[in-house]
Amino acid sequence: MKKDRKLKFPLKGKFVAMVAPSFVVDFPYPGMIYGLKKFGFDKVVELTFGAKLVNQAYYKELQKEGFFISTACPGVVSVVLDKYPQYKKNLIQVDSPMIAMSKICKKVYPKHKTVFISPCNYKKEEAKKSKFVDYVVDYRELKSLFEKNKINLNAKKKMHFDKFYNDYTKVYPLGGGLSKTAHLKNVLKKKEIKVIDGISRVMKFLDKPDKNTRFLDCNFCVGACIGGPCVNSTESLRKRRKKVLNYLKESLREDIPEAKKGLTKRAKGISLITSFAR
Ligand code: SF4
Numbered sequence: 001m002k003k004d005r006k007l008k009f010p011l012k013g014k015f016v017a018m019v020a021p022s023f024v025v026d027f028p029y030p031g032m033i034y035g036l037k038k039f040g041f042d043k044v045v046e047l048t049f050g051a052k053l054v055n056q057a058y059y060k061e062l063q064k065e066g067f068f069i070s071t072a073c074p075g076v077v078s079v080v081l082d083k084y085p086q087y088k089k090n091l092i093q094v095d096s097p098m099i100a101m102s103k104i105c106k107k108v109y110p111k112h113k114t115v116f117i118s119p120c121n122y123k124k125e126e127a128k129k130s131k132f133v134d135y136v137v138d139y140r141e142l143k144s145l146f147e148k149n150k151i152n153l154n155a156k157k158k159m160h161f162d163k164f165y166n167d168y169t170k171v172y173p174l175g176g177g178l179s180k181t182a183h184l185k186n187v188l189k190k191k192e193i194k195v196i197d198g199i200s201r202v203m204k205f206l207d208k209p210d211k212n213t214r215f216l217d218c219n220f221c222v223g224a225c226i227g228g229p230c231v232n233s234t235e236s237l238r239k240r241r242k243k244v245l246n247y248l249k250e251s252l253r254e255d256i257p258e259a260k261k262g263l264t265k266r267a268k269g270i271s272l273i274t275s276f277a278r
Contacts, residue, residue, distance in 0.1 A: 007115060007135045009145060011040035016112040018101050019161070020047045022119045022173035022225040024247040025233045025240040026139045027146075030160060031153030036117075038151050043109060049164035049263055050101030051172045055182035057094040057272045062187045068092045068215050070178055074126035075220025077276055079199055084206050088276065095272040097172060098123060101164075102132035103270050108163065117142060119173070119228030122220065138230035160256050164263060170248040173225035174241055179217040188214055198222040 017036045027035070036044045054072065062068060069090050071077050080087050095103070102114045113134040116123060120138070127133035137145075146153060171177040176195035184193065192214040196202050202218045209216075221227040223237035226244060233240055 009039050014042045014112040015115055016043040016105050016109050017041040017115050017117055018045055018047055019117045021170040024243045025226050028153050033159045034157045035146050035151045035153045043162045045164050046161045047097045047101045048167035048169040051097040051169035052167050053267055054097050054100050058182050061092055070217045072096045073219045074122040076218050091276045093273055095274045099130050100272050104267050106132055108266055119225045119231050139232055140230045143232050175224040197224045
């Protein structure tokens, strides 16, 4: 399938880059957008809008009875399917933000190829199984491309993401980002939500789950996506976390006239319900 191919730069044709908000641990904002446009991306969108729709789907699913495991992280899904098949039925049947955003992009930009900019390799595996994601470039690959092409990301340029931006889901790459932003307090009690990052801790929980937990919001990497294996940063997780929170704060202050206009309408008719059976 085409996703096994390396994306060739400079790009020929129409491409949309889909950027996870964890990018701020490695690249400046809005310099990242400038750099991607320099490479020939026609559109650069952030994953946060997809995450918001994922939240809405979780809200609905979590109203059902039972125990659920979050599926935004393909690393966790893979471990559950391989080592804990007894929990396959508990994987929440909702697309990850990457797939959700790709579906939206395929609807809004039907002629574009979608390229996910990723903090990990697990996303490459997930993309291979989806017809909605055409390519994945990880942060390490992107950093070396920026360096090789001498693209100065710190050049002062006033830019913002295309169409979808300013969402509170910019905290998604932090541990518990999903459950904190999905407005679950009407659906679950606080003690029914367990947040765990780091696969060994997730496995420990699955080996001996507590009876109160109805929703396990979990991630493979320690620190969640800001600790992803393709992240370049060697800063402490505390500093990376602070970068994400500052980015959220700053971007909420941005004055972008088109922001928040009828965004949900753009996703009308898109189903985010998926199956993790294999
Ligand atoms: S937690 Fe790690 S493995 Fe999971 S999506 Fe984030 S970076 Fe990838």
